[in-house]
Amino acid sequence: MPQLKGIKILLVDDEPNILRFLEIGLQNEGFEVLTAQDGLSAITLVKQFQPHIVILDVMMPGMDGFEICRMLKKTENLAVIMLTAKEEVEDRVKGLNLGADDYMVKPFSFDELLARIHARIRNHFPNMWGEVVAGPFRIDDRRKEISYEDKVLELSPTEYELLKFMAINNGLVLSKAMILDKVWGYDFNGEENIVEVYIRSLREKLNDREHRLIRTLRGSGYRIDVQ
Template sequence: MRQLKGVKILLVDDEPTILQFLELGLQNEGFEVETAQDGMSGIMLAKQFQPHIAILDVMMPGMDGFEVCRMLKKSGNIAVIMLTAKEEVEDRVKGLTLGADDYMVKPFSFEELLARIHARIRNHFPNLLGEVVMGAFRVDDRRKEISYENRVLELSPTEYELLKFLVINHGLVLSKATILDKVWGYDFGGEENIVEVYIRSLRDKLNDKEHKLIRTLRGSGYRVDLT
């Protein structure tokens, strides 16, 4: 699924068949996946891989899933889903106390796991879903749509990329050269004045007649000011 591109998931389980099944399934959904078969390997891999979500088996030889969870939660912003072979209230409470964000009992359906992963992404990493709200702007990269004051703007593909770049970098002065490089590409062979043409069109569509939204700083470039 396109909106999930770039989401990293770490799987830690000592059962190779489960690891392989989950790895293939999650990769088919568009996730980046790394696997480990023991807790210590999982901890070391997490430092390098920097996953958004860790799916941990509770019962593993050596370092169990509880300890892995505790250490991962200390290391940064990572969502943890615990897996267990039995539904023990005591285990669930222990995992949640250590910082686990969700708990699943084996056997479970892959569809349910996906639903739990989506929930964790929405709660922990909403920007990864492709929609960002900044001031009166809503940028939805999944639909390639930008809304301003709850009105979807009719934009060409280039207008979309230009306005997205300006909005995401709001408050910064962006030169024509920088805009050409980031929006049109470093190998663009046209004139810098193309930026002025597109800025004029965006102002019309934003009803920014007084240039208070997209400001021109003479000799420097453009800046979007959010209110």
């Protein structure tokens, strides 16, 4: 996953262990993070901290997550991801109707939470997504340029979209079907081996002759490995 600089996240949960786990994980991803254990503290911190995203537990003593979400969405320009141990459809519908932008049921994968955070940033704050750093890659979506080790790569539009998708999902295995869907579109009717053709071209431009940067996982897909 890429590191996005300047993104502020407020975590709101009455369980200290969950708060600490998420706080450490998100700080390691490059986010600025503050935490709150109740609704009133959360409302106060939003005014002071001005977060871009609030990750909000539903079940809390006093003011619950639904009420906090309703209050924040009336006055603040931010994205809300709600967390709950409940799986009832009516709870999800209630949260979304109050303005929540996404909903996750505990327990959840940290990688999935990261993916949802990135989706919210792209949707709510596209200008902040304009430049993303992922290891040696610098992706400038406004210029449609990708630099590798500070050198701008000469890429076709499709090569750009493919490399951006892989770099942003650094460390994750991406199947050919997933790549075709995200880069070429769900209605693409060509052959899957088009992915192999473009991967080969990217490896040449990255001087990745030994496939150490773009790895092939037989039967699974491809993965970019960068720190």
